[in-house]
Amino acid sequence: MTLKRSAAITGIGEMRPSRSPDGKSTLGIWTEVAREAILDAGLTTPEIDGLLVAPPITEQAAMWPSILGEYLNIHPGYGNVVDLGGASACGMVWRAAAAIQSGLCRAVLCVTGEASDVETFYAPRAPRARRPVQQLPYREFEVPYGPMGVNSGYALIAMRHMHEHGTTGRQLAKIAVDQRTNACANPDALYYGKQITVDDVLASPLVVDPLHLLEIVRPCTGGAAIVVVAPDLAGAAPRAPVWLLGAAEASRGIMLSQFDTITTSPIAICAPRALEMAGVAHGDIDLISVYDCYTITVLITLEDAGFCPKGKGGPFVEEHDLTYAGDLPLNTHGGQLSFGQPGLAGGMSHVTEAVRQLQGRAGKRQVRDCELAFVNGNGGIMSEQVSLVLGT
Amino acid sequence: MSEAPPEYRKPIPAPSAVSRPFWEGLRAREVRLPRCLECRRYVFYPRRLCPFCLCERLEWVRASGRGTVYSYTVVRRAMNPAFQEDVPYLFAIVELEEGVRVTANIVRCRPEDARVDMPVKASYHDITAEITLLKFQPA
Ligand SMILES: [Zn+2]
Numbered sequence: 001m002t003l004k005r006s007a008a009i010t011g012i013g014e015m016r017p018s019r020s021p022d023g024k025s026t027l028g029i030w031t032e033v034a035r036e037a038i039l040d041a042g043l044t045t046p047e048i049d050g051l052l053v054a055p056p057i058t059e060q061a062a063m064w065p066s067i068l069g070e071y072l073n074i075h076p077g078y079g080n081v082v083d084l085g086g087a088s089a090c091g092m093v094w095r096a097a098a099a100i101q102s103g104l105c106r107a108v109l110c111v112t113g114e115a116s117d118v119e120t121f122y123a124p125r126a127p128r129a130r131r132p133v134q135q136l137p138y139r140e141f142e143v144p145y146g147p148m149g150v151n152s153g154y155a156l157i158a159m160r161h162m163h164e165h166g167t168t169g170r171q172l173a174k175i176a177v178d179q180r181t182n183a184c185a186n187p188d189a190l191y192y193g194k195q196i197t198v199d200d201v202l203a204s205p206l207v208v209d210p211l212h213l214l215e216i217v218r219p220c221t222g223g224a225a226i227v228v229v230a231p232d233l234a235g236a237a238p239r240a241p242v243w244l245l246g247a248a249e250a251s252r253g254i255m256l257s258q259f260d261t262i263t264t265s266p267i268a269i270c271a272p273r274a275l276e277m278a279g280v281a282h283g284d285i286d287l288i289s290v291y292d293c294y295t296i297t298v299l300i301t302l303e304d305a306g307f308c309p310k311g312k313g314g315p316f317v318e319e320h321d322l323t324y325a326g327d328l329p330l331n332t333h334g335g336q337l338s339f340g341q342p343g344l345a346g347g348m349s350h351v352t353e354a355v356r357q358l359q360g361r362a363g364k365r366q367v368r369d370c371e372l373a374f375v376n377g378n379g380g381i382m383s384e385q386v387s388l389v390l391g392t
Numbered sequence: 393m394s395e396a397p398p399e400y401r402k403p404i405p406a407p408s409a410v411s412r413p414f415w416e417g418l419r420a421r422e423v424r425l426p427r428c429l430e431c432r433r434y435v436f437y438p439r440r441l442c443p444f445c446l447c448e449r450l451e452w453v454r455a456s457g458r459g460t461v462y463s464y465t466v467v468r469r470a471m472n473p474a475f476q477e478d479v480p481y482l483f484a485i486v487e488l489e490e491g492v493r494v495t496a497n498i499v500r501c502r503p504e505d506a507r508v509d510m511p512v513k514a515s516y517h518d519i520t521a522e523i524t525l526l527k528f529q530p531a
Contacts, residue, residue, distance in 0.1 A: 142495045149471050152483050160508060205468070207468055208483075262463065262485075
């Protein structure tokens with residue numbers, strides 16, 4: 001069983017991230033990027049027969065596919081919410097391909113996006129009004145101790161990684177710096193035109209040791225959508241189709257205290273499977289486009305996906321140029337750290353950037369001869385993982 | 393759960409029928425852990441079945457309350473304003489001698505003195521008339 005060349009991405013739509021919603025709603029953003037993706041794929045709404053949506057973080061409702069489908073007059077034969085945190089977007093890609101391969105549908109619209117405010121997201125907030133008690137284990141055994149959202153979880157991972165492998169703050173900072181260089185070649189990035197140095201990162205305030213402010217993603221407003229289609233539709237698309245060549249998923253729960261190790265992620269399971277399905281080796285990869293909520297996420301992803309040996313991620317990022325012009329182009333749109341994290345559309349940005357690069361429309365930051373991309377989505381605290389190999 | 397006294401404004405655990413012996417243990421200044429009667433493995437957090445063999449029969453065993461810091465961080469900005477008075481504070485995962493890991497604060501330790509793998513022992517903190525939190529301090 002393989003998903004290799006079972007479907008292709010033929011259209012993308014992405015809103016430029018902004019610091020505040022400026023009157024936009026999440027649903028409004030979804031329809032904006034959905035429209036763009038459908039038109040980019042050269043399709044019309046009656047041709048969309050599959051609809052995957054990632055749940056908004058800041059808004060609660062049931063039946064999101066129905067809400068969006070109604071607004072766009074799309075009435076799919078296959079609809080789902082994909083709830084894998086930051087891995088939702090990558091999870092959508094292979095779910096769309098599997099549905100297409102099974103004959104359920106032929107053109108799947110995958111939508112992510114969020115209207116949220118960069119200034120208020122991390123502002124201290126009072127606990128919400130008293131709700132019926134839900135006896136979820138993390139509420140009983142973690143929340144009473146004052147975690148700083150998921151920030152403290154990634155900090156625990158980084159601290160342990162430093163202890164086990166000698167990883168340094170300068171090595172982690174290098175990731176943020178190279179990604180910022182990429183963002184400075186992307187006019188759509190939230191931090192376009194604001195170059196930083198390793199010293200800037202290390203001089204930024206410690207928020208949750210050992211992570212500094214400039215190593216932590218900034219939530220913002222934005223959205224992204226893609227259209228995944230069957231091979232026959234791909235052949236008729238206006239742009240060169242970007243094929244799904246490999247995909248795999250692995251997960252391990254939600255609480256860090258429950259994992260055998262926090263310094264190795266399930267990427268070690270799903271990345272090799274995705275590469276094997278695609279029949280490619282690490283050296284064949286032209287672009288690495290991987291989830292980056294924090295610098296440590298990227299470092300561990302590189303290790304666990306096998307681009308370097310376990311524990312050697314620190315020296316590895318120091319020795320390689322991760323910019324679009326470098327020897328190991330990584331997160332060429334700037335990554336979420338510098339492009340922005342518009343809710344679960346942050347995880348979609350790694351997919352849309354891979355599509356742009358593979359289609360040769362990445363502008364100033366175009367990677368030369370880009371034919372093969374490794375994409376990874378990460379959800380929770382390095383718990384949900386989806387690895388993809390995309391190619392021309 | 394009764395209403396929290398006004399002086400304690402942080403989130404208060406809500407024991408379930410399954411977890412109540414754990415919380416009762418803390419009130420009695422003991423760390424009690426569930427252990428599977430079939431495969432004999434310790435289980436934490438408390439569950440109504442063993443996640444290793446699905447056995448539904450577990451016993452409560454007194455643990456030593458000793459362990460080591462598996463990892464820690466210093467929280468310097470509180471997301472919940474009730475924790476603002478504590479920053480910077482230590483938020484950690486502690487590996488107990490029995491092998492299970494628990495999330496907790498490290499107390500009576502300056503942030504700069506914390507270390508991964510540091511030995512720690514249980515510290516009991518009454519926060520309401522019924523609830524005692526398990527924290528740890530350097531051993
Ligand atoms: Zn058992």
